[in-house]
Amino acid sequence: MQLTARSHRFRAGVALLFACALAATSCGSDTEAAAPAVDLTQLDVGGYATLPRELNEPKNDWVPRFVEAQRLGNIMPLPVEIDPKLVYQPPGTVRPFLLPDESHPSPIHRWIKEDNFADDAKGFVSGFSATGQSNKVNSIAYTLSNSVLIFPDKKSATDAAANLSRAAFYDEGPVEPAKLEKYPDAHVRWQPSGQVLASWLAQDQFVIVTITNNYENVILKESDKPGLTALAEKAIAATTSALEKFEPTPPDQLMDTSVDPDGMRSISLRRPEGDSFLNVPGTYDMHGSLHFPTDPVKRKEALTEAGVDRVAYDAGELYRTADAESAQEFKDKMSELDRYFRGSASPKGLPQATCMEYKGPAKGAIRFYCHVAYDRYYAFVGAEQLLDAQQRISAQYAILANSK
Template sequence: MAATSCGADTEAAAPAVDLAKLDVGGYATLPRDIGKPKNDVVPRLVEAQRLGNIMPLPVEIDPKFVYQGPATHTFLLPGESHLSPIHRWISEVNFANDAKGFISGFSATAQSSKSPALASTLSSNVLIFPDAKSATDAAANLSRAQFFRDEDFPVEPAKLDAYPAAHVRWQPGMQTLVSWIAKDEFVIVTIAYNAEAKMLGESDLPGLSTLSEKAIAATSTSLEKFEPTPPEKFMETSIDPDGMRSISLRRPEGDSFMNVPGTYDLHGSLNFPTDPVKRKQELTDAGVDRVAYDAGELYRAADAESAQQLKDKSAELTHFFRSTPSPKGLPQATCMEYKGPAEGAIRFYCHVAYDRYYAFMGSEQLLDAQQRISAQYAILANSKSK
């Protein structure tokens, strides 16, 4: 079977692709049926993703929070609370008992710079509960959490003037302010930290208090747009309401599940790039409305031309990237090797556009990255031929 990228300009420019000759390794090349939830874990994940679509980004709360670290864990799930960004500062060792009824949640975290020694950090977290009483009880219980290094740096009670109902604790020696407040069936957990003030031995309690109040206000407003799914209807949840997962390459076992597969709107997808401001402009320019995360990333743009432009923009070489060969039989794809200093960065990346879709894959092995992008291209082409 031969395929070309659709659209008048891209079709004329791109050579035909013989799908049968692509090297896809052991990856699937056909769209899949995601099916219905088989347990209540998956609906909890979908609920967290829905929450991520409406929560404000830290940079929207305060424009100085421009940097989102790579591989930030955004999901808050029962049994996995220890994985969340919250636990960089506090340890909720009794979470299961203190947060009875907890359904799922989402965490949005960013810094004011790439340098941890000088950066301020804002982590805005929302936990979903079945009802307002459960949320109110959990906010009080969770506020007893143990702080990082509290044996050396004591923790004391504090308050937020704008939110007298909030449970607030302040760790002067670490310049960390944490608040817990219930809003309807949600608990908003806000963590504000100033590394520079800590290093200088100064106190930024007024500034961190103001920042926390801004975060709570913005998050509370956003939550007014969110209607939780009743737990009794979880098994009716659509895992793939817009079909993006069905045409995305499935993540293989052994890959990182720091953030589980799922789909987001444009706003929700901005929780993941390290530079959300720049990425927002690129995605907006391309008319992106949905993004699927699985073995890689799949973006749905306004049209074929927009998808190609987004691919070209995303695949631009910088001084940290070196060009590597395109996959066998798929010269439309652009592959590169990362040579920069970022800790935990993936080594090889491949990009391709097909019709109104742009896909991006990463792997520690070049051949695997090439096979993944080839398989994703084949899935998109085969979905059009059905």
């Protein structure tokens, strides 16, 4: 699906605003009134489906390849786990990816021209990137972009690491060869003018691509090559350790794998055409889901408290919590109003859903949001029109109710 850079930024507002909501403190009372009975036939769901989906065998190989990338995301270390100062994850950044190009770029593409990726990375299955910054303001931050690419075998990975390392940098300025003392087999390049250090290291059937950058030093006209080198080595060490827990699916068995291994996709609202597919629909365990919020530290606190074990991303976000009480408490916390969120009408026939309008300064932010809890599930959706947000959350509620 072709996407413009503008649509990438526009839809990234969901992640940004949801992270803001996660920072709120719950103000629910100790005793909640019993939720009124819901007549599903009276809900306004527009054209959205109200029944669980049957996700059959994949019709093409890109679906199971994305599932493989999402599995990889579950074990990838968070940037903040590598460096505790990397507390901010930029919204609108691709995590799982297949072919990094202009229509579906990887974070690597931010610094490196991957124009010949298909030829340079023959046999590439899929990849996952984790990106973190020390501050949300680029001009005073340093950044780590850490990616893993999966290949069918060690030779393919070794060849790809060498080929990909020859790609040009986007920023002007000379690029020099460099090295990592702890990883002498890595292909390393250093661009002093952009304060960018990039490395490609083949490990078994994986290629670890690690890019460190300090834009603040560019502005200050200073250099910290040793610091960026040390950060790259820490990232590689953490990633190598994490990969020991990952068993890749043999390429000839990908078409036989389930596209919905935990059943979460079947009960999530399908993402309609027109919504962003920058990060494709999929499911993650709690750790994997922490790659997406702008503030993973606060998100982890909230998910741990609610006992979340699985998260599905599709038309909205669907969380499986420990139990019904946890889901309701999670929903109450996430839907609390503040200076930027103003209350909006609940959907017709679904008073237990909470809707709100964003009035804050974030550029390209989606305007309306609705939240609801059902049994052990909490769901969150966003839309440009209030009616659309109301219909989406009503349809998601109906799917959950009809799945029983």
